[in-house]
Amino acid sequence: MTAGLDELYRQHMNDIYLYLYKLSGSRHTAEDLTQETYFRAFRFLDTYQGGKVRPWLYKVAYHAFIDWQRKKARRREVPLDTQPETASSLSSGPENSLLDRELHEKFEALAGELPHKQHQSLLLLYYHQLTYDEIAGILDIPLADVKISIYRGRQKLRQLWRKDNDDSTNR
Numbered sequence: 001m002t003a004g005l006d007e008l009y010r011q012h013m014n015d016i017y018l019y020l021y022k023l024s025g026s027r028h029t030a031e032d033l034t035q036e037t038y039f040r041a042f043r044f045l046d047t048y049q050g051g052k053v054r055p056w057l058y059k060v061a062y063h064a065f066i067d068w069q070r071k072k073a074r075r076r077e078v079p080l081d082t083q084p085e086t087a088s089s090l091s092s093g094p095e096n097s098l099l100d101r102e103l104h105e106k107f108e109a110l111a112g113e114l115p116h117k118q119h120q121s122l123l124l125l126y127y128h129q130l131t132y133d134e135i136a137g138i139l140d141i142p143l144a145d146v147k148i149s150i151y152r153g154r155q156k157l158r159q160l161w162r163k164d165n166d167d168s169t170n171r
Contacts, residue, residue: 003027009038012054016061019128023065033068037061043062055134058124062138110160121146 016037020032041060048056111119120139124130132150136143 008041008053012057013038015054015128016057019123020065022127023062024068024124029068033061033064036064036068040064052134055130055137056105058128058130058134059138059140062120065171106164107157110164112156113160114153114156115139117145118149118156121149122153122157125150131135 013034015028017034020033020037021027024030024033037057037060040059040063044060111122114122117139121135124135124138125132130138132143132146136146139146141149
């Protein structure tokens with residue numbers, strides 16, 4: 001059983017970490033939440049009902065993040081990271097061009113302006129290549145809500161992108 005858990009950790013740890021990093025914006029917090037995710041997964045392994053493990057781990061990670069966010073709101077915590085790293089600096093090497101990084105950062109900033117459900121749905125779809133069904137399971141919402149969130153999120157992102165481009169050309 002322990003060998004299986006070690007393999008599970010090795011297979012999915014980086015993806016879970018990057019997901020939590022995108023949610024929290026902090027390496028330190030993402031590390032803590034990744035550890036909490038695997039602690040919870042181990043603790044509740046007997047409640048796992050089979051099926052794909054990856055979406056189940058994302059769901060555990062999402063709930064760990066939500067719990068952390070609630071605690072943070074109660075404590076009014078000041079983040080330790082003054083300048084969070086971009087996900088591109090975490091997941092890719094020096095082959096990234098400056099333009100690619102700038103576009104990626106701009107996209108992340110604009111996506112951060114979306115409502116929570118839309119942001120989560122797009123993040124899970126595009127960055128983590130999860131299916132609509134898997135996203136619905138992770139976020140505990142109906143499949144129709146996922147489809148609507150993704151559709152509206154894309155529309156809103158287009159509007160924000162155009163507005164941002166118009167603002168920068170008018171400067």
